[in-house]
Amino acid sequence: MTDIVLSTKGLSMRFGGLTAVSDLNISIGKNEIVGLIGPNGAGKTTAFNVITGMYRPSAGQVFYRDKDITGSKPHVITEKGIARTFQNIRLFRSMTVLENVLVGCNLSISSGLFSATLNLPAYRKKEAAAREFAMALLDKVGLTEAAGKEATSLPYGQQRRLEIVRALATHPALLLLDEPAAGMNPQESLELMAFIHTLRDEFDLTIFLIEHHMQVVMGVCDHMYVLDYGITIAHGDPASIQKDPKVIEAYLGVDDAGNK
């Protein structure tokens, strides 16, 4: 039915004596929106870091479209079509909004330094196309007018959107979002999830996202994985996750469960 975009096999990441991620086996199909949830320190971001090549896993493998990408360099992985955002926004300070997106466009301009320095017409054409593409992306999230502003001068919510746009500029097929709704109120979070949903359809994406608050992702995810202390304690569709006693115990805690 669906072909698998991303999968991991027995993925583990140890830092000294600490096992941050242990035996992670996930499988994400094309155009799915999949959640990775768990309490603080559960190893969610570490899992992302291993998938995107920032860390080399202690054990296990990562497959992207059936190709083993374990231990590839981050820029190679990005080139293959995996892009990500960060939990704490990591925009390029002192660069404008447009330039931040252009950094993402870097991949699509493949010409060498030589033709760039000589400013050959072919190069100029590509660069102009990149600019146009970047502006079109900014337009989608309503940041056209902010294009010339310094990225870090934007309000928080817009910075989050800009980070997503910057990731989109690398022409990904798989987008990893690390707590995209962090610091947002429930209303904003829901809007963001709707936005992510449209993104998926518009850019033909597969989305893997980390979320701390379970409620936020309930409506948007096709299925989700729950981590606790690096161990996958549950996997399934949102409804079954919500009822899973293990999840309620380990992740939601007594208070949240009571509130529900």
Place this chain on the structure above:
Amino acid sequence: MQVPAFEWIKNLMTFTLFLQHIVNALSLGSLYALLAIGYTMVYGILRLINFAHGDIFMIGAYVAFYGTALFVLPWWASLLISIVFTALFGIGLERVAYKPLRDSPRISIMISAIGASFLLENLAVLIFGGRPKGVEVPKVMGQVLNIGSVSFLGVSLFIPIITFGLFVLLMWIVNGTKTGIAMRAVSTDIETSRLMGIDVNRVVSFTFGLGSLLAAFGGIMWSYKYPQLNPLMGVMPGLKCFIAAVIGGIGNIGGAVLGGLLLGIIEIMIVAFFPTLSGYRDAFAFILLIIVLLVKPTGLLGKRQAEKV
């Protein structure tokens, strides 16, 4: 009524002399700027002070010297060859001495830079010999030009003009091209740049190549202006240009140029106005550094860096 006329001539003389000094100061300052740019770019990308940069400047000068003296090439041909060779040399140096240490503590890579500097200097003594070599200055560079009553060497006019041209080109590369945007991205955040698909090694190589190219050009021009080579010729200019980069605000290319020009102008002017102090000319750079660091620790054009979380 003879006195005012005499006064007028006297004024003219000092004014001419002043212009003369200005030309000198600009050409020396431009040379400093060329070298300072290399320091500042490498620091911007890797937070590394490339202590061997002054020696790269020396190598550029020697290669051009051998091009004309040994292989009897025309000066412009050996200039081009030297620039290309030195750029590749700079890239190679980074690969061998800095790249393996990129994830080590900052102190290791700094010590490696100091080591590379000593190695290059001593290799130069071994290969080129310790005896100073006289440079044959190309006619265009060595001829005396007269504009009004100001006369100067061709090279003194050539240096600021070309430096300005290179600076404009560099600013365009940094601000207007994708490689430049990649450079700025890497200098802000290496990890994130990688995840945006930037090949950091390529950007670092490009930076070293560009910096070494400018250093080579500076070294060759230096050898036309002061036509004598020795293996340690890069030490003092290297040190001063590092200071120039710090004064301008390290990591900032415009700042490096400003710092270089400032240093050149102050050095020449102090010697011109206080000839008795000429023995201390090298000390002024350091005094200026101390003053600037006391008043504005980030340098003239430097911005305070927000702490990375």
